[in-house]
Amino acid sequence: MWQGVRVTEGGPAPAPGEWLSLPEVADRLEISVSKVNQLIRDGGLLAVRRDRVPQVPAELVANQTVLKHLPGVITVLRDAGYTDEELLRWLYTEDETLPGTPAVALGTGGATEVKRRAQALGF
Incomplete structure (x- = not known):
């Protein structure tokens, strides 16, 4: 069963520019939906679930791979006590x-600074 984040009605949702369904992510990454x-x-x-369908912010998938430093940032923020919803909100604030948001910076050469800031949140 899919274990992603559920964004509740009335709560502020992350605001990426574009969303991808899990089959679209699978196509981009050239893997199966089960691997996604x-x-x-x-x-x-x-x-996150949007209209009851799990979707991924498109900015987190670069070409045929997940952004290189994203898994490390996810781990650091989860270790700092962030929920996935809070993590997405932080990535899109x-x-x-930075050049826009931490999510954008991860894909545009600002990954080191984003990782440093994520690590600082744990202290």
Whole structure:
């Protein structure tokens, strides 16, 4: 069974630019949907239910791979006590000192700074 994040009605949802269904993620990564589910369960990728359908922010999937540093950031923030919903909210909160949001920075050369900030949240 899919174990992703559920965004509740009335609660602020993360705001990525584009969403992908799990079959779309599987197509991009050239893997099966069951392997996408496994990535989500193992903390290599994040997803939320939108209209009762699990979806992944498109920015987290670069070409034919998950953003290189995303699994490490997920692990660090989970270890700091963040829920997956809080983690997604953090990834998509605008930051004037980064090129947009931490999610965007992960894919545009700001990964080291994003990882450093995620590690600092654990202390």
